[in-house]
Amino acid sequence: MKGFNKKVLVFAGVAVIAGAAVCALAFAQGDVSAGTGFKKLKPAGAYGATVIDRNTKEHKSVKPVIFPHWPHRVTYSCKACHTDLGFAFSANSADIKHSALEAGKYCGKCHNNKTSFGLSECDRCHLHGVKAGVTSKKIEDALAGLPPDDFGNKVNWVSALRDGKIKAVATPDGTGELSPLDLDVEMAVTKFSPHPPDVLFPHKAHTEQLDCTACHTGAVDPSGVFIPQKGANTGMNMMKIISGQYCGTCHGKVSFPLEDCFRCHSMPPPKPPEPPKKEEPKKEDGKTDKDGIKKDEADKDKAGSPAKDAVKQDGAVKDAPKPSAPPEQKK
Ligand code: HEC
Ligand code: HEC
Ligand code: HEC
Numbered sequence: 001m002k003g004f005n006k007k008v009l010v011f012a013g014v015a016v017i018a019g020a021a022v023c024a025l026a027f028a029q030g031d032v033s034a035g036t037g038f039k040k041l042k043p044a045g046a047y048g049a050t051v052i053d054r055n056t057k058e059h060k061s062v063k064p065v066i067f068p069h070w071p072h073r074v075t076y077s078c079k080a081c082h083t084d085l086g087f088a089f090s091a092n093s094a095d096i097k098h099s100a101l102e103a104g105k106y107c108g109k110c111h112n113n114k115t116s117f118g119l120s121e122c123d124r125c126h127l128h129g130v131k132a133g134v135t136s137k138k139i140e141d142a143l144a145g146l147p148p149d150d151f152g153n154k155v156n157w158v159s160a161l162r163d164g165k166i167k168a169v170a171t172p173d174g175t176g177e178l179s180p181l182d183l184d185v186e187m188a189v190t191k192f193s194p195h196p197p198d199v200l201f202p203h204k205a206h207t208e209q210l211d212c213t214a215c216h217t218g219a220v221d222p223s224g225v226f227i228p229q230k231g232a233n234t235g236m237n238m239m240k241i242i243s244g245q246y247c248g249t250c251h252g253k254v255s256f257p258l259e260d261c262f263r264c265h266s267m268p269p270p271k272p273p274e275p276p277k278k279e280e281p282k283k284e285d286g287k288t289d290k291d292g293i294k295k296d297e298a299d300k301d302k303a304g305s306p307a308k309d310a311v312k313q314d315g316a317v318k319d320a321p322k323p324s325a326p327p328e329q330k331k
Protein backbone atom coordinates (compact mmCIF):
# COMPACT_ATOMS: atom_id res chain seq x y z
CA MET A 1 0.00 0.00 0.00
CA LYS A 2 2.84 2.31 0.92
CA GLY A 3 4.42 1.72 -2.46
CA PHE A 4 1.09 2.33 -4.18
CA ASN A 5 0.66 5.69 -2.49
CA LYS A 6 4.13 6.69 -3.52
CA LYS A 7 3.27 5.86 -7.11
CA VAL A 8 0.05 7.81 -6.91
CA LEU A 9 2.09 10.72 -5.61
CA VAL A 10 4.52 10.40 -8.48
CA PHE A 11 1.61 10.42 -10.90
CA ALA A 12 -0.09 13.31 -9.14
CA GLY A 13 3.13 15.26 -9.63
CA VAL A 14 3.25 14.29 -13.28
CA ALA A 15 -0.45 15.08 -13.62
CA VAL A 16 -0.01 18.55 -12.19
CA ILE A 17 2.93 19.27 -14.45
CA ALA A 18 1.22 17.79 -17.50
CA GLY A 19 -2.02 19.56 -16.56
CA ALA A 20 -0.20 22.84 -16.21
CA ALA A 21 1.60 22.38 -19.52
CA VAL A 22 -1.57 21.32 -21.29
CA CYS A 23 -3.51 24.21 -19.71
CA ALA A 24 -0.85 26.78 -20.53
CA LEU A 25 -1.02 25.70 -24.15
CA ALA A 26 -4.79 25.72 -24.12
CA PHE A 27 -4.98 29.13 -22.50
CA ALA A 28 -2.53 30.54 -25.01
CA GLN A 29 -5.29 29.92 -27.53
CA GLY A 30 -7.71 32.04 -25.50
CA ASP A 31 -11.04 31.01 -26.91
CA VAL A 32 -10.28 27.34 -26.39
CA SER A 33 -10.48 27.68 -22.61
CA ALA A 34 -13.50 29.95 -22.91
CA GLY A 35 -15.28 27.27 -24.92
CA THR A 36 -14.51 24.45 -22.54
CA GLY A 37 -14.78 26.34 -19.26
CA PHE A 38 -11.64 24.51 -18.17
CA LYS A 39 -10.12 27.59 -16.58
CA LYS A 40 -12.57 28.22 -13.78
CA LEU A 41 -14.84 25.83 -11.95
CA LYS A 42 -18.48 26.70 -12.49
CA PRO A 43 -21.08 26.54 -9.70
CA ALA A 44 -22.90 23.20 -9.74
CA GLY A 45 -26.15 24.65 -11.11
CA ALA A 46 -24.41 26.44 -13.97
CA TYR A 47 -22.43 23.40 -15.11
CA GLY A 48 -23.94 22.15 -18.36
CA ALA A 49 -26.07 25.30 -18.76
CA THR A 50 -25.75 25.81 -22.51
CA VAL A 51 -26.18 29.33 -23.86
CA ILE A 52 -28.04 29.31 -27.19
CA ASP A 53 -27.39 32.62 -28.90
CA ARG A 54 -27.25 32.50 -32.65
CA ASN A 55 -26.18 35.73 -34.15
CA THR A 56 -29.01 36.44 -36.60
CA LYS A 57 -31.17 39.51 -37.11
CA GLU A 58 -34.28 37.84 -35.62
CA HIS A 59 -32.37 36.70 -32.58
CA LYS A 60 -31.23 40.21 -31.75
CA SER A 61 -34.81 41.06 -30.79
CA VAL A 62 -34.83 38.60 -27.87
CA LYS A 63 -32.52 37.74 -25.00
CA PRO A 64 -30.34 34.68 -25.56
CA VAL A 65 -31.63 31.34 -24.31
CA ILE A 66 -30.03 29.35 -21.52
CA PHE A 67 -30.67 25.63 -21.72
CA PRO A 68 -29.85 23.96 -18.38
CA HIS A 69 -29.01 20.29 -18.87
CA TRP A 70 -29.51 19.12 -15.30
CA PRO A 71 -33.32 19.49 -14.95
CA HIS A 72 -33.62 17.50 -18.18
CA ARG A 73 -31.08 14.83 -17.22
CA VAL A 74 -33.33 13.82 -14.34
CA THR A 75 -35.77 12.31 -16.85
CA TYR A 76 -34.34 12.03 -20.36
CA SER A 77 -31.38 10.23 -21.89
CA CYS A 78 -29.04 12.25 -24.10
CA LYS A 79 -30.38 10.20 -26.99
CA ALA A 80 -33.94 11.51 -26.53
CA CYS A 81 -32.83 15.00 -27.56
CA HIS A 82 -29.56 14.59 -29.38
CA THR A 83 -30.65 11.79 -31.69
CA ASP A 84 -34.44 12.03 -31.77
CA LEU A 85 -34.89 15.82 -31.78
CA GLY A 86 -31.81 16.56 -33.85
CA PHE A 87 -29.75 18.65 -31.43
CA ALA A 88 -26.01 18.37 -32.09
CA PHE A 89 -23.43 18.11 -29.29
CA SER A 90 -22.52 21.69 -29.99
CA ALA A 91 -24.29 24.92 -29.03
CA ASN A 92 -25.92 27.07 -31.72
CA SER A 93 -26.06 24.25 -34.28
CA ALA A 94 -29.84 23.93 -34.57
CA ASP A 95 -31.70 26.55 -36.59
CA ILE A 96 -34.47 27.19 -34.06
CA LYS A 97 -37.28 29.55 -35.01
CA HIS A 98 -40.16 30.40 -32.71
CA SER A 99 -42.54 29.08 -35.37
CA ALA A 100 -40.78 25.70 -35.26
CA LEU A 101 -41.22 25.55 -31.49
CA GLU A 102 -44.92 26.26 -31.92
CA ALA A 103 -45.11 23.43 -34.43
CA GLY A 104 -43.88 21.08 -31.69
CA LYS A 105 -40.27 20.79 -32.76
CA TYR A 106 -37.11 21.13 -30.64
CA CYS A 107 -38.01 22.56 -27.18
CA GLY A 108 -41.63 22.80 -28.38
CA LYS A 109 -41.87 19.00 -28.25
CA CYS A 110 -42.16 19.27 -24.46
CA HIS A 111 -42.62 22.94 -23.60
CA ASN A 112 -46.25 22.89 -24.60
CA ASN A 113 -48.00 23.37 -21.26
CA LYS A 114 -48.46 19.60 -21.00
CA THR A 115 -45.13 17.91 -20.46
CA SER A 116 -43.63 21.11 -19.07
CA PHE A 117 -44.22 24.88 -19.02
CA GLY A 118 -45.49 26.44 -22.24
CA LEU A 119 -44.05 28.76 -24.84
CA SER A 120 -45.91 31.80 -23.48
CA GLU A 121 -43.45 31.99 -20.59
CA CYS A 122 -40.81 33.65 -22.75
CA ASP A 123 -38.31 34.58 -20.07
CA ARG A 124 -38.06 31.14 -18.55
CA CYS A 125 -36.02 30.34 -21.67
CA HIS A 126 -34.88 33.74 -22.92
CA LEU A 127 -33.30 34.50 -19.61
CA HIS A 128 -29.70 35.36 -20.36
CA GLY A 129 -29.06 38.58 -18.44
CA VAL A 130 -32.66 38.65 -17.19
CA LYS A 131 -32.17 37.03 -13.80
CA ALA A 132 -29.31 35.55 -11.87
CA GLY A 133 -30.50 31.95 -11.41
CA VAL A 134 -30.97 29.73 -14.44
CA THR A 135 -33.74 27.59 -12.99
CA SER A 136 -36.68 28.14 -10.68
CA LYS A 137 -35.29 25.69 -8.13
CA LYS A 138 -31.75 25.57 -6.82
CA ILE A 139 -29.82 22.48 -7.89
CA GLU A 140 -28.96 21.71 -4.24
CA ASP A 141 -32.66 21.44 -3.40
CA ALA A 142 -33.87 19.86 -6.60
CA LEU A 143 -31.20 17.15 -6.65
CA ALA A 144 -30.81 16.60 -2.90
CA GLY A 145 -30.58 12.90 -2.22
CA LEU A 146 -28.75 12.02 -5.43
CA PRO A 147 -25.30 10.44 -4.97
CA PRO A 148 -22.79 13.28 -4.65
CA ASP A 149 -19.68 13.96 -6.68
CA ASP A 150 -16.84 16.46 -6.36
CA PHE A 151 -17.11 17.94 -9.82
CA GLY A 152 -19.49 19.39 -12.40
CA ASN A 153 -23.11 19.29 -11.20
CA LYS A 154 -21.76 17.71 -7.98
CA VAL A 155 -23.92 14.70 -8.79
CA ASN A 156 -22.69 11.28 -9.80
CA TRP A 157 -25.08 10.77 -12.70
CA VAL A 158 -23.93 7.21 -13.36
CA SER A 159 -24.77 6.07 -9.82
CA ALA A 160 -27.96 8.13 -9.74
CA LEU A 161 -29.25 6.25 -12.77
CA ARG A 162 -28.16 2.82 -11.53
CA ASP A 163 -29.70 3.51 -8.11
CA GLY A 164 -33.00 4.25 -9.87
CA LYS A 165 -33.03 7.83 -8.57
CA ILE A 166 -33.25 9.35 -12.05
CA LYS A 167 -34.50 8.03 -15.37
CA ALA A 168 -32.89 8.12 -18.79
CA VAL A 169 -35.86 7.47 -21.06
CA ALA A 170 -34.97 6.78 -24.66
CA THR A 171 -37.45 9.07 -26.42
CA PRO A 172 -38.79 12.62 -25.97
CA ASP A 173 -42.27 11.13 -25.44
CA GLY A 174 -40.96 9.92 -22.11
CA THR A 175 -41.01 6.26 -23.08
CA GLY A 176 -38.56 3.53 -24.02
CA GLU A 177 -35.30 2.28 -22.61
CA LEU A 178 -31.83 1.98 -24.04
CA SER A 179 -30.10 -1.38 -24.06
CA PRO A 180 -26.59 -0.76 -22.77
CA LEU A 181 -23.51 -2.48 -24.17
CA ASP A 182 -21.20 -3.77 -21.44
CA LEU A 183 -17.79 -3.47 -23.11
CA ASP A 184 -14.74 -1.86 -21.52
CA VAL A 185 -11.95 -0.67 -23.80
CA GLU A 186 -8.51 0.01 -22.37
CA MET A 187 -6.84 3.00 -23.99
CA ALA A 188 -3.08 3.00 -23.54
CA VAL A 189 -1.61 6.43 -22.96
CA THR A 190 1.66 6.05 -24.79
CA LYS A 191 2.19 9.51 -26.24
CA PHE A 192 3.64 11.04 -23.11
CA SER A 193 6.45 10.00 -20.80
CA PRO A 194 6.41 9.40 -17.90
CA HIS A 195 2.89 8.43 -18.74
CA PRO A 196 -0.22 8.80 -16.58
CA PRO A 197 -2.37 5.73 -15.79
CA ASP A 198 -4.06 4.32 -18.87
CA VAL A 199 -7.67 5.23 -19.63
CA LEU A 200 -10.53 2.77 -19.25
CA PHE A 201 -13.44 3.60 -21.52
CA PRO A 202 -16.66 1.96 -20.27
CA HIS A 203 -19.33 1.50 -22.97
CA LYS A 204 -21.92 0.69 -20.33
CA ALA A 205 -22.06 4.13 -18.65
CA HIS A 206 -22.29 5.69 -22.11
CA THR A 207 -24.84 3.43 -23.76
CA GLU A 208 -27.16 3.81 -20.77
CA GLN A 209 -27.50 7.39 -22.09
CA LEU A 210 -26.41 7.41 -25.72
CA ASP A 211 -26.91 5.34 -28.84
CA CYS A 212 -23.98 4.05 -30.89
CA THR A 213 -24.43 6.68 -33.61
CA ALA A 214 -23.58 9.43 -31.12
CA CYS A 215 -19.97 8.31 -31.27
CA HIS A 216 -19.55 5.93 -34.18
CA THR A 217 -20.95 7.82 -37.18
CA GLY A 218 -20.89 11.38 -38.42
CA ALA A 219 -24.39 12.00 -37.04
CA VAL A 220 -23.05 14.46 -34.50
CA ASP A 221 -20.24 16.99 -34.46
CA PRO A 222 -17.53 15.15 -36.43
CA SER A 223 -15.03 15.70 -33.63
CA GLY A 224 -17.10 13.32 -31.50
CA VAL A 225 -16.60 10.40 -33.84
CA PHE A 226 -14.61 7.38 -32.76
CA ILE A 227 -13.50 4.58 -35.06
CA PRO A 228 -14.97 1.52 -33.29
CA GLN A 229 -11.72 -0.35 -33.01
CA LYS A 230 -9.40 -0.48 -30.04
CA GLY A 231 -6.38 1.79 -30.55
CA ALA A 232 -7.55 3.05 -33.96
CA ASN A 233 -8.12 6.66 -32.91
CA THR A 234 -4.48 7.61 -33.15
CA GLY A 235 -5.11 11.33 -33.54
CA MET A 236 -6.55 11.61 -30.03
CA ASN A 237 -4.61 13.36 -27.29
CA MET A 238 -5.28 15.39 -24.15
CA MET A 239 -4.89 18.76 -25.89
CA LYS A 240 -7.62 17.92 -28.39
CA ILE A 241 -9.83 16.62 -25.60
CA ILE A 242 -9.43 19.89 -23.67
CA SER A 243 -10.25 21.85 -26.81
CA GLY A 244 -13.56 19.97 -27.08
CA GLN A 245 -12.83 17.07 -29.43
CA TYR A 246 -13.09 13.32 -28.82
CA CYS A 247 -14.03 12.74 -25.15
CA GLY A 248 -14.07 16.55 -24.72
CA THR A 249 -17.15 16.75 -26.95
CA CYS A 250 -19.16 15.94 -23.80
CA HIS A 251 -16.72 15.90 -20.87
CA GLY A 252 -16.03 19.44 -19.72
CA LYS A 253 -19.35 20.69 -21.05
CA VAL A 254 -22.17 18.44 -19.84
CA SER A 255 -20.72 15.15 -18.60
CA PHE A 256 -18.28 15.22 -15.68
CA PRO A 257 -15.47 17.71 -16.34
CA LEU A 258 -11.86 17.11 -17.24
CA GLU A 259 -10.60 18.16 -13.81
CA ASP A 260 -11.67 14.67 -12.70
CA CYS A 261 -8.49 13.16 -14.22
CA PHE A 262 -8.59 9.80 -12.49
CA ARG A 263 -12.15 8.94 -13.41
CA CYS A 264 -10.81 8.41 -16.96
CA HIS A 265 -7.19 7.61 -16.15
CA SER A 266 -8.43 4.85 -13.87
CA MET A 267 -6.11 1.97 -14.69
CA PRO A 268 -3.37 1.11 -12.14
CA PRO A 269 -0.60 3.72 -12.07
CA PRO A 270 2.45 2.82 -14.12
CA LYS A 271 5.62 1.70 -12.37
CA PRO A 272 8.21 4.40 -11.83
CA PRO A 273 11.33 3.67 -13.89
CA GLU A 274 13.30 0.79 -12.33
CA PRO A 275 16.54 1.77 -10.62
CA PRO A 276 19.50 0.30 -12.50
CA LYS A 277 20.19 -3.25 -11.24
CA LYS A 278 23.15 -3.64 -8.93
CA GLU A 279 25.44 -5.93 -10.87
CA GLU A 280 27.85 -8.02 -8.81
CA PRO A 281 31.30 -6.87 -9.80
CA LYS A 282 32.50 -9.58 -12.14
CA LYS A 283 35.23 -11.66 -10.64
CA GLU A 284 36.33 -14.36 -13.00
CA ASP A 285 38.46 -16.03 -10.32
CA GLY A 286 36.82 -19.33 -11.12
CA LYS A 287 36.21 -20.47 -7.49
CA THR A 288 33.69 -23.31 -7.52
CA ASP A 289 31.38 -22.02 -4.72
CA LYS A 290 31.16 -18.54 -6.36
CA ASP A 291 30.29 -20.14 -9.67
CA GLY A 292 27.45 -21.88 -7.91
CA ILE A 293 26.05 -18.54 -6.70
CA LYS A 294 26.41 -17.07 -10.16
CA LYS A 295 24.51 -19.94 -11.68
CA ASP A 296 21.67 -19.41 -9.16
CA GLU A 297 21.44 -15.75 -10.11
CA ALA A 298 21.33 -16.54 -13.79
CA ASP A 299 18.44 -18.94 -13.18
CA LYS A 300 16.57 -16.29 -11.18
CA ASP A 301 16.89 -13.86 -14.10
CA LYS A 302 15.54 -16.41 -16.53
CA ALA A 303 12.54 -17.06 -14.28
CA GLY A 304 11.72 -13.36 -14.46
CA SER A 305 12.75 -10.55 -12.17
CA PRO A 306 10.45 -9.65 -9.25
CA ALA A 307 9.78 -6.32 -10.98
CA LYS A 308 8.58 -8.07 -14.13
CA ASP A 309 6.30 -10.32 -12.12
CA ALA A 310 4.75 -7.32 -10.41
CA VAL A 311 3.97 -5.79 -13.79
CA LYS A 312 2.24 -8.99 -14.81
CA GLN A 313 0.20 -9.00 -11.63
CA ASP A 314 -0.75 -5.37 -12.06
CA GLY A 315 -2.01 -6.00 -15.55
CA ALA A 316 -4.39 -8.54 -14.07
CA VAL A 317 -5.96 -6.26 -11.43
CA LYS A 318 -8.51 -4.88 -13.81
CA ASP A 319 -11.28 -5.07 -11.27
CA ALA A 320 -9.46 -3.16 -8.57
CA PRO A 321 -11.54 -0.27 -7.22
CA LYS A 322 -10.94 2.73 -9.43
CA PRO A 323 -9.46 5.73 -7.69
CA SER A 324 -11.59 8.58 -9.08
CA ALA A 325 -9.14 11.00 -7.57
CA PRO A 326 -5.86 10.41 -5.82
CA PRO A 327 -6.20 10.51 -2.03
CA GLU A 328 -4.14 13.71 -1.99
CA GLN A 329 -6.83 15.59 -3.97
CA LYS A 330 -9.65 14.65 -1.63
CA LYS A 331 -8.53 17.17 1.01
C1 HEC B 1 -34.01 17.84 -23.20
C2 HEC B 1 -33.09 17.79 -24.27
C3 HEC B 1 -31.63 17.45 -24.01
C4 HEC B 1 -31.12 16.41 -23.28
C5 HEC B 1 -31.86 15.34 -22.51
C6 HEC B 1 -29.69 16.49 -23.40
N1 HEC B 1 -29.33 17.57 -24.17
FE1 HEC B 1 -27.45 18.19 -24.63
N2 HEC B 1 -28.19 19.80 -25.61
C7 HEC B 1 -29.52 20.07 -25.79
C8 HEC B 1 -29.67 21.32 -26.52
C9 HEC B 1 -30.97 21.99 -26.89
C10 HEC B 1 -28.36 21.80 -26.78
C11 HEC B 1 -27.98 23.05 -27.59
C12 HEC B 1 -27.96 22.68 -29.06
C13 HEC B 1 -27.91 23.86 -29.99
O1 HEC B 1 -27.81 25.01 -29.53
O2 HEC B 1 -27.97 23.65 -31.23
C14 HEC B 1 -27.46 20.82 -26.19
C15 HEC B 1 -26.08 20.92 -26.23
C16 HEC B 1 -25.21 19.95 -25.75
C17 HEC B 1 -23.77 20.03 -25.83
C18 HEC B 1 -22.96 21.20 -26.38
C19 HEC B 1 -22.71 22.19 -25.26
C20 HEC B 1 -21.83 23.34 -25.65
O3 HEC B 1 -21.48 24.12 -24.74
O4 HEC B 1 -21.47 23.48 -26.84
C21 HEC B 1 -23.29 18.87 -25.28
C22 HEC B 1 -21.85 18.48 -25.12
C23 HEC B 1 -24.42 18.08 -24.85
N3 HEC B 1 -25.57 18.77 -25.13
C24 HEC B 1 -24.32 16.84 -24.24
C25 HEC B 1 -25.40 16.16 -23.69
C26 HEC B 1 -25.26 14.92 -22.96
C27 HEC B 1 -23.98 14.19 -22.74
C28 HEC B 1 -26.51 14.57 -22.56
C29 HEC B 1 -26.94 13.36 -21.75
C30 HEC B 1 -26.29 13.20 -20.50
C31 HEC B 1 -27.44 15.59 -23.04
N4 HEC B 1 -26.72 16.54 -23.72
C32 HEC B 1 -28.79 15.60 -22.82
C33 HEC B 1 -30.59 19.30 -25.36
C34 HEC B 1 -30.50 18.17 -24.58
C1 HEC C 1 -37.89 16.04 -24.09
C2 HEC C 1 -38.65 17.09 -23.44
C3 HEC C 1 -38.00 18.47 -23.31
C4 HEC C 1 -37.33 19.18 -24.26
C5 HEC C 1 -37.03 18.78 -25.69
C6 HEC C 1 -36.94 20.42 -23.65
N1 HEC C 1 -37.35 20.45 -22.34
FE1 HEC C 1 -36.98 21.94 -20.99
N2 HEC C 1 -37.82 20.82 -19.55
C7 HEC C 1 -38.49 19.64 -19.73
C8 HEC C 1 -38.97 19.17 -18.45
C9 HEC C 1 -39.78 17.91 -18.22
C10 HEC C 1 -38.54 20.11 -17.50
C11 HEC C 1 -38.78 20.09 -15.98
C12 HEC C 1 -39.95 21.00 -15.86
C13 HEC C 1 -40.59 21.11 -14.55
O1 HEC C 1 -39.99 20.86 -13.50
O2 HEC C 1 -41.75 21.54 -14.63
C14 HEC C 1 -37.82 21.14 -18.22
C15 HEC C 1 -37.24 22.26 -17.62
C16 HEC C 1 -36.68 23.31 -18.30
C17 HEC C 1 -36.14 24.51 -17.70
C18 HEC C 1 -36.04 24.80 -16.22
C19 HEC C 1 -37.20 25.60 -15.81
C20 HEC C 1 -37.11 26.07 -14.37
O3 HEC C 1 -37.34 27.25 -14.19
O4 HEC C 1 -36.82 25.28 -13.48
C21 HEC C 1 -35.71 25.32 -18.72
C22 HEC C 1 -35.09 26.69 -18.61
C23 HEC C 1 -35.98 24.60 -19.96
N3 HEC C 1 -36.56 23.40 -19.66
C24 HEC C 1 -35.66 25.08 -21.20
C25 HEC C 1 -35.70 24.34 -22.36
C26 HEC C 1 -35.22 24.80 -23.65
C27 HEC C 1 -34.64 26.17 -23.92
C28 HEC C 1 -35.35 23.75 -24.51
C29 HEC C 1 -34.95 23.67 -25.96
C30 HEC C 1 -33.62 24.18 -26.31
C31 HEC C 1 -35.94 22.65 -23.77
N4 HEC C 1 -36.13 23.05 -22.47
C32 HEC C 1 -36.24 21.42 -24.31
C33 HEC C 1 -38.64 18.95 -20.90
C34 HEC C 1 -38.03 19.29 -22.10
C1 HEC D 1 -39.02 26.53 -24.08
C2 HEC D 1 -38.10 27.61 -24.33
C3 HEC D 1 -38.59 28.85 -25.07
C4 HEC D 1 -39.66 29.63 -24.77
C5 HEC D 1 -40.66 29.46 -23.64
C6 HEC D 1 -39.65 30.71 -25.75
N1 HEC D 1 -38.60 30.57 -26.59
FE1 HEC D 1 -38.12 31.84 -28.11
N2 HEC D 1 -36.57 30.62 -28.63
C7 HEC D 1 -36.16 29.52 -27.92
C8 HEC D 1 -34.96 29.01 -28.51
C9 HEC D 1 -34.17 27.81 -28.05
C10 HEC D 1 -34.65 29.86 -29.61
C11 HEC D 1 -33.45 29.81 -30.53
C12 HEC D 1 -32.40 30.75 -30.00
C13 HEC D 1 -31.17 30.84 -30.85
O1 HEC D 1 -31.02 30.03 -31.77
O2 HEC D 1 -30.33 31.74 -30.59
C14 HEC D 1 -35.69 30.87 -29.65
C15 HEC D 1 -35.74 31.86 -30.59
C16 HEC D 1 -36.65 32.92 -30.57
C17 HEC D 1 -36.66 34.02 -31.50
C18 HEC D 1 -35.70 34.24 -32.66
C19 HEC D 1 -36.02 33.32 -33.83
C20 HEC D 1 -37.28 33.71 -34.54
O3 HEC D 1 -38.19 32.85 -34.59
O4 HEC D 1 -37.40 34.85 -34.98
C21 HEC D 1 -37.66 34.83 -31.15
C22 HEC D 1 -38.05 36.13 -31.81
C23 HEC D 1 -38.31 34.25 -29.98
N3 HEC D 1 -37.68 33.07 -29.66
C24 HEC D 1 -39.34 34.81 -29.31
C25 HEC D 1 -39.99 34.21 -28.23
C26 HEC D 1 -41.12 34.80 -27.56
C27 HEC D 1 -41.72 36.14 -27.89
C28 HEC D 1 -41.48 33.92 -26.55
C29 HEC D 1 -42.64 34.06 -25.58
C30 HEC D 1 -43.95 34.28 -26.18
C31 HEC D 1 -40.56 32.80 -26.62
N4 HEC D 1 -39.69 33.01 -27.65
C32 HEC D 1 -40.60 31.71 -25.76
C33 HEC D 1 -36.77 28.95 -26.82
C34 HEC D 1 -37.92 29.46 -26.21
Ligand code: HEC
Nearest residue numbers: 181185206207210211212214215226228229230231232233
Ligand atom coordinates in the same frame (compact mmCIF):
# COMPACT_ATOMS: atom_id res chain seq x y z
C1 HEC E 1 -19.51 7.87 -25.91
C2 HEC E 1 -19.01 7.35 -27.14
C3 HEC E 1 -19.34 5.92 -27.57
C4 HEC E 1 -20.57 5.31 -27.69
C5 HEC E 1 -21.93 5.90 -27.41
C6 HEC E 1 -20.32 3.99 -28.20
N1 HEC E 1 -18.97 3.79 -28.36
FE1 HEC E 1 -18.05 2.13 -29.09
N2 HEC E 1 -16.21 2.96 -28.75
C7 HEC E 1 -16.00 4.22 -28.24
C8 HEC E 1 -14.57 4.40 -27.99
C9 HEC E 1 -13.92 5.65 -27.41
C10 HEC E 1 -13.93 3.20 -28.38
C11 HEC E 1 -12.44 2.88 -28.29
C12 HEC E 1 -11.69 3.34 -29.51
C13 HEC E 1 -10.19 3.31 -29.34
O1 HEC E 1 -9.65 2.50 -28.55
O2 HEC E 1 -9.53 4.11 -30.01
C14 HEC E 1 -14.99 2.32 -28.87
C15 HEC E 1 -14.78 1.04 -29.38
C16 HEC E 1 -15.78 0.20 -29.85
C17 HEC E 1 -15.56 -1.10 -30.42
C18 HEC E 1 -14.21 -1.78 -30.61
C19 HEC E 1 -13.81 -2.54 -29.38
C20 HEC E 1 -12.46 -3.22 -29.54
O3 HEC E 1 -12.05 -3.85 -28.55
O4 HEC E 1 -11.80 -3.08 -30.58
C21 HEC E 1 -16.79 -1.62 -30.74
C22 HEC E 1 -17.09 -2.97 -31.37
C23 HEC E 1 -17.79 -0.63 -30.36
N3 HEC E 1 -17.14 0.47 -29.83
C24 HEC E 1 -19.15 -0.79 -30.52
C25 HEC E 1 -20.11 0.08 -30.03
C26 HEC E 1 -21.56 -0.17 -30.06
C27 HEC E 1 -22.20 -1.42 -30.65
C28 HEC E 1 -22.16 0.91 -29.48
C29 HEC E 1 -23.65 1.13 -29.21
C30 HEC E 1 -24.31 0.10 -28.43
C31 HEC E 1 -21.10 1.83 -29.09
N4 HEC E 1 -19.89 1.29 -29.44
C32 HEC E 1 -21.32 3.07 -28.47
C33 HEC E 1 -16.97 5.17 -27.97
C34 HEC E 1 -18.33 4.96 -27.97
Ligand code: HEC
Nearest residue numbers: 157158199201205209214224246247249250255256263264
Ligand atom coordinates in the same frame (compact mmCIF):
# COMPACT_ATOMS: atom_id res chain seq x y z
C1 HEC F 1 -21.25 11.89 -26.56
C2 HEC F 1 -20.87 12.26 -25.23
C3 HEC F 1 -19.67 11.57 -24.57
C4 HEC F 1 -18.44 11.34 -25.10
C5 HEC F 1 -17.94 11.70 -26.50
C6 HEC F 1 -17.67 10.67 -24.08
N1 HEC F 1 -18.42 10.52 -22.94
FE1 HEC F 1 -17.83 9.67 -21.18
N2 HEC F 1 -19.68 9.94 -20.41
C7 HEC F 1 -20.73 10.55 -21.05
C8 HEC F 1 -21.90 10.52 -20.18
C9 HEC F 1 -23.26 11.10 -20.51
C10 HEC F 1 -21.51 9.88 -19.00
C11 HEC F 1 -22.36 9.66 -17.74
C12 HEC F 1 -21.81 10.47 -16.58
C13 HEC F 1 -21.88 11.97 -16.70
O1 HEC F 1 -22.58 12.52 -17.57
O2 HEC F 1 -21.18 12.66 -15.89
C14 HEC F 1 -20.11 9.51 -19.18
C15 HEC F 1 -19.37 8.83 -18.22
C16 HEC F 1 -18.05 8.47 -18.37
C17 HEC F 1 -17.27 7.75 -17.37
C18 HEC F 1 -17.73 7.39 -15.99
C19 HEC F 1 -18.10 5.95 -15.83
C20 HEC F 1 -18.46 5.62 -14.40
O3 HEC F 1 -18.73 4.45 -14.17
O4 HEC F 1 -18.50 6.50 -13.53
C21 HEC F 1 -16.00 7.61 -17.89
C22 HEC F 1 -14.81 6.93 -17.24
C23 HEC F 1 -15.99 8.23 -19.21
N3 HEC F 1 -17.24 8.73 -19.45
C24 HEC F 1 -14.89 8.29 -20.03
C25 HEC F 1 -14.92 8.77 -21.33
C26 HEC F 1 -13.77 8.75 -22.21
C27 HEC F 1 -12.40 8.23 -21.86
C28 HEC F 1 -14.18 9.28 -23.40
C29 HEC F 1 -13.38 9.42 -24.67
C30 HEC F 1 -12.66 8.25 -25.14
C31 HEC F 1 -15.58 9.65 -23.25
N4 HEC F 1 -15.99 9.33 -21.99
C32 HEC F 1 -16.36 10.23 -24.24
C33 HEC F 1 -20.72 11.10 -22.31
C34 HEC F 1 -19.66 11.06 -23.20
Ligand code: HEC
Nearest residue numbers: 015018019189190191192237238239247251258260261264
Ligand atom coordinates in the same frame (compact mmCIF):
# COMPACT_ATOMS: atom_id res chain seq x y z
C1 HEC G 1 -12.85 12.23 -20.18
C2 HEC G 1 -11.69 11.41 -19.95
C3 HEC G 1 -10.38 12.05 -19.55
C4 HEC G 1 -10.16 12.91 -18.51
C5 HEC G 1 -11.16 13.45 -17.50
C6 HEC G 1 -8.74 13.21 -18.52
N1 HEC G 1 -8.12 12.53 -19.53
FE1 HEC G 1 -6.14 12.62 -20.00
N2 HEC G 1 -6.47 11.39 -21.62
C7 HEC G 1 -7.69 10.84 -21.96
C8 HEC G 1 -7.53 10.10 -23.19
C9 HEC G 1 -8.62 9.33 -23.91
C10 HEC G 1 -6.17 10.26 -23.58
C11 HEC G 1 -5.49 9.78 -24.86
C12 HEC G 1 -5.06 8.37 -24.87
C13 HEC G 1 -4.33 8.10 -26.18
O1 HEC G 1 -3.14 8.40 -26.24
O2 HEC G 1 -4.97 7.65 -27.12
C14 HEC G 1 -5.52 11.06 -22.56
C15 HEC G 1 -4.18 11.40 -22.55
C16 HEC G 1 -3.54 12.09 -21.54
C17 HEC G 1 -2.11 12.33 -21.46
C18 HEC G 1 -1.08 11.83 -22.45
C19 HEC G 1 -0.63 12.92 -23.39
C20 HEC G 1 -1.59 13.18 -24.46
O3 HEC G 1 -1.81 14.37 -24.78
O4 HEC G 1 -2.16 12.23 -25.02
C21 HEC G 1 -1.87 13.07 -20.33
C22 HEC G 1 -0.54 13.57 -19.82
C23 HEC G 1 -3.15 13.27 -19.70
N3 HEC G 1 -4.14 12.66 -20.45
C24 HEC G 1 -3.32 13.95 -18.51
C25 HEC G 1 -4.57 14.24 -17.95
C26 HEC G 1 -4.76 15.10 -16.80
C27 HEC G 1 -3.62 15.77 -16.02
C28 HEC G 1 -6.09 15.15 -16.55
C29 HEC G 1 -6.83 15.93 -15.49
C30 HEC G 1 -6.58 17.37 -15.48
C31 HEC G 1 -6.75 14.30 -17.56
N4 HEC G 1 -5.79 13.77 -18.38
C32 HEC G 1 -8.11 14.08 -17.61
C33 HEC G 1 -8.88 10.96 -21.27
C34 HEC G 1 -9.09 11.80 -20.18
